[in-house]
Amino acid sequence: MGEQSSKPYKPGQPLKVALLGCGTVGTEVVRLLVESHGDLAARIGAPLELAGIAIRRPGRHRDVPVDPDLFTTDAAGLVRRPDVDLVVEVIGGIEPARSLLLAAMDNGASVVTANKALLAADGATLFAAADRNGVDLYYEAAVGGAIPLIRPLRESLAGDRIRRVLGIVNGTTNYILDRMDTSGVSFEEALEEAQALGYAEPDPTADVEGFDAAAKAAILAGLAFHTRVTASDVHREGITQVSATDVASAKAMGCVVKLLAIAELTPDGKRVGVRVHPAMIPRTHPLASVREAYNAVFVESAAAGQLMFYGAGAGGAPTASAVLGDLVTVARNRVRGHRGSGESTYASVEVHPMGDTLTRYHISLDVVDRAGVLASVADVFARHEVSIQTVRQEGRGADAQLVVVTHQATDRALTATVEDLERLEVVRDVSSVMRVEGWGDD
Amino acid sequence: MGEQSSKPYKPGQPLKVALLGCGTVGTEVVRLLVESHGDLAARIGAPLELAGIAIRRPGRHRDVPVDPDLFTTDAAGLVRRPDVDLVVEVIGGIEPARSLLLAAMDNGASVVTANKALLAADGATLFAAADRNGVDLYYEAAVGGAIPLIRPLRESLAGDRIRRVLGIVNGTTNYILDRMDTSGVSFEEALEEAQALGYAEPDPTADVEGFDAAAKAAILAGLAFHTRVTASDVHREGITQVSATDVASAKAMGCVVKLLAIAELTPDGKRVGVRVHPAMIPRTHPLASVREAYNAVFVESAAAGQLMFYGAGAGGAPTASAVLGDLVTVARNRVRGHRGSGESTYASVEVHPMGDTLTRYHISLDVVDRAGVLASVADVFARHEVSIQTVRQEGRGADAQLVVVTHQATDRALTATVEDLERLEVVRDVSSVMRVEGWGDD
Structure with missing residues (x-):
């Protein structure tokens, strides 16, 4: 893992930022870059300068407060420009976002992305490219919009x-x-x-x-x-x-x-x-x-x-706030000639199958109103070792309903219980099954 | 401002940690250092090793799971040891905490402190020492216990x-x-x-x-x-x-x-x-x-x-969690040979006098039950240009009470209003004055 960014910063120079996408979030990113120019320079130790803004179709961004010559439809050309230090991606979706981010990192630029779909689908490829090129890849805006999560976690x-x-x-x-x-x-x-x-x-x-x-x-x-x-x-x-x-x-x-x-x-x-x-x-x-x-x-x-x-969790300005926070960090790292903490996957824990997951359940059953119904229902739960915490009976006659809340049980046992309940002659319908979370004793 | 820490890290070596104080928080810090030794090493890139634990009186820490020889009553000697890389201070109070932290930084160690009183009284001296020595000074645990605040803000x-x-x-x-x-x-x-x-x-x-x-x-x-x-x-x-x-x-x-x-x-x-x-x-x-x-x-x-x-916001384990988070960061910085972001006081905004502060107020008055009382009271507010949002009258006769909620007003105007209300013949007592915060339109 490289510890030095591949494009050394020349003291006194501005850092050049390429923006990919200029929709709701992109427009707010530009606005913040313009409005907070002085504050950002103080926090980073160097001014940020927009190198270009890649858009899909020209002529639709008249309200964005920048030199119109910055707009380009050639995103691939923009991310490969030798003067670009930092790339912000707010296009979304898998392609062309992935290819553009990979090209940007191969060109020695650090990147900031809000692209949850891409990170969740193929984060590994992106983080490998960041490591290979010794650049930063930050993504605070991908989860929870403006809510700081990545640094706290x-x-x-x-x-x-x-x-x-x-x-x-x-x-x-x-x-x-x-x-x-x-x-x-x-x-x-x-x-x-x-x-x-x-x-x-x-x-x-x-x-x-x-x-x-x-x-x-x-x-x-x-x-x-x-x-x-x-x-x-x-x-x-x-x-x-x-x-x-x-x-x-x-x-x-x-x-x-x-x-x-x-x-x-x-x-x-x-x-x-x-x-x-x-x-x-x-x-x-x-x-x-x-x-x-x-x-x-x-x-x-x-x-x-x-x-x-x-x-x-969403919206142009909140998401842009998270993007700018990342941009300040990667820019400061660039000025100081080092990288941020990067991805950390040393643990490689395995993913647990859903069937083994333990939760409580809330189950509503439409039942016939007859003596012994509760005993039959309780027997099904017991057979699958799903322990009942409370049962509440509502209504009478044709509309009788049982509401069962279980103790913690595996998803597998619960699914099997529900299948057996549906086969039970006294049960007209399993009208709802919902998990219950956040109880103090879980 | 120095960008290099004054004690270079020798690859392959553990980082030596001196702990100052071993009360509720210190004990939890030790426990986490011992229990999470492997995880911490993976996150930092080098293992942490306790160099010593400064305590006030010997023989009172039998339940702390470390070699008893690590305990010392010579805190001043501990922070000056040439092998100490990192110092954690959980003593609290101004002295001897300040002198010990200054000596530690002058000795080239990065420091982590939970000491809110010291930072609020004399943070400037500490941050200056960190800058002078090119070391880190982190203090997440000083506000909000375990709640991550410093990195998010x-x-x-x-x-x-x-x-x-x-x-x-x-x-x-x-x-x-x-x-x-x-x-x-x-x-x-x-x-x-x-x-x-x-x-x-x-x-x-x-x-x-x-x-x-x-x-x-x-x-x-x-x-x-x-x-x-x-x-x-x-x-x-x-x-x-x-x-x-x-x-x-x-x-x-x-x-x-x-x-x-x-x-x-x-x-x-x-x-x-x-x-x-x-x-x-x-x-x-x-x-x-x-x-x-x-x-x-x-x-x-x-x-x-x-x-x-x-x-x-408090408690041994939550505070220790925040201390350990900082310790991982300053240790990682040490391994990589750089510093964290440090203090940032470029803005130097002035402190606003309380009298100029704008808030809403909730004021309860015990008044005589007589025609014209409300007019007299309202007149006092008007004279000081404090605008009334709502007035509620409660009780009757000897127990009549007026509850007034104002629009935003300065603290100065409100204080003057209350003084005049107290002088008013129809007002028996201004029984409570409380600010109201968090209204949507403030």
Whole structure:
């Protein structure tokens, strides 16, 4: 691993920055570079100068406060320019972002990226290129928008052992679930409202099916446990199946439903489980107070105990704030002729299969109202060694419903239990199965 | 400013650590150094080795899992040993901590300290010694215990402009105020309970009078605004005057009373106001959900918007986690032969006098029940140009009470208003004056 950056800094010179992409985030990055020029120079020890801005189509960026000659549609040419010291990528997606970042690093530039999809899919290739070229690769904006996560997890907790990370890392789904909780509306109504307000895309799949959260979960898991996790290692369930009834059941239990990204070590510290799914959490849990489109990451570590980092998870200005923070660091490293801490994957813990994951479950069953129903149901749980914590019976006659909350059980045992429950003659329907997280005694 | 540490690292050698103090935090530091020896070596690139542990009196540390020969009562000799690379100070107080840290840095060692009182009183002398000797001085554990604050504020937000920092930075007072809020008990009862549980000292002055929070406020202000603030610059009010009635009034307004450490820039960005006092904040504010003895720091910045960092603000293990995080960083810097980012006080903004500070106020008045009282009271506010947002009248006859909430006003104008109210014949008593913070439109 090279310790020297390949492009030495010439004292007194400005550092030249190439910006790839000029959408919502890119425009804010330019604005901050212009507005905070003096402060940034003081913090870095050298001024930053825009070398060029790569855009897809010319003529659409009249409101960006820079010399129009800086715009170019030749991104590949821009990242290979010999005068470029630092490259900021806010295009998103796998290609051409990957090829451009690789070319930039091979050209000796340090890079800052907000590209969660690329890092979660193929971070290894990028980090290898950074090492090979002795340059920095920073990515604070990829998870949790403006929320500082990477330095706290990697550096502040470097003397501690993180056990579990629970995150609300997708603002769209948090907005939808918060609306369902506060107004009792259905998923569909809350989604429409989120779309009307611009919190959800016209095609909301990436958010509501948990793809966005899964990419971020992979990055968080790698950070927290010094290992490498890709999006395909992440067990993923979205929120489209969360019903108003689930939300009401959660409320009755003193809980709220959140889409959680969870990364946790097995008790022996040898394996890591990474998953994204809706879960009920107690209203007294710090994550329960994360409202609207805000994000937060809750960390449990051996010595520090419980920590939480909260803030805006998306948006042009918040994401640009995180990009600029990284840019100051890589620029300062360049001025001082050294590299930042880089990726750390010395631990190489294995990924834990979802079936082995331990959680509590909340299960709602529509049952026939007949003596002995509870005994039959309890017998199914017992057969799979899933221990019941509470059972609540609601309604009578044709509408009888059983609500079961279990102690911790493996996902495998629970899935087998639910399959057997569905076969049970007295059970009309298993209407909902949801995990419960964040109880004090887990 | 030197960029090279004065003691070059010899590859393959362990880094030698001197520990000053072996109380609650020191014992946990030793435990983590022993337990996480392998992980720490992987993260640093060299193993850490304890060179010695300075204690006041010998023979009292039988439960610390190290060679008893490491203990010494000669702290001054330990920090001057030529083989010591890194010094950790967890003694607290001004002397002998300051002399020992100065001697350690003059001896070429990088230092990690948890000493808020010393940093807030005389940080300038310490940072100057670090610069002169080309060594690192890290202090994450000094504010907010285990909560990562220094890297997020200094590095992650380095491309942004922080406008305001609102912190709950003292766990004892937060525990007391939380108990007053949840059980309606008096300050005295809550304090007794906190003492019984070990959350408050037998002499609680440093906590309940706000001295501890004021030291932390000075450090936070310096960090957030790249300037130097000392504890004596901080306006300080404790919580001993907070009554059960104040807490109930706050509740009636949808607020909760918290002891806040506030550092904020004036709108022109040229001055900084730093203050510690109890304040009412809306229950929807993220800081309102900080319960028991937890700490949190809420940050408002231009681009990132609202951020919050939450966690255990004190205790042996959490504080040791923060110390170890710093130790990994300064050790890694030592191995790589460079320094961390150091202090940054380029901005040198002036400290704003408390009289100029703008806030809202909640004022309770015992008044005679007579026609025209409200007019007389309103006239006093108007004379001082303090604009009233709401007035609520409670009780009748001899117990009539007026509760006034103002729009933003200067502290000077408010103080003058209260003095005139006290002189007013119809006012029996100004029973409580409390600031209100965290409203959306401030």
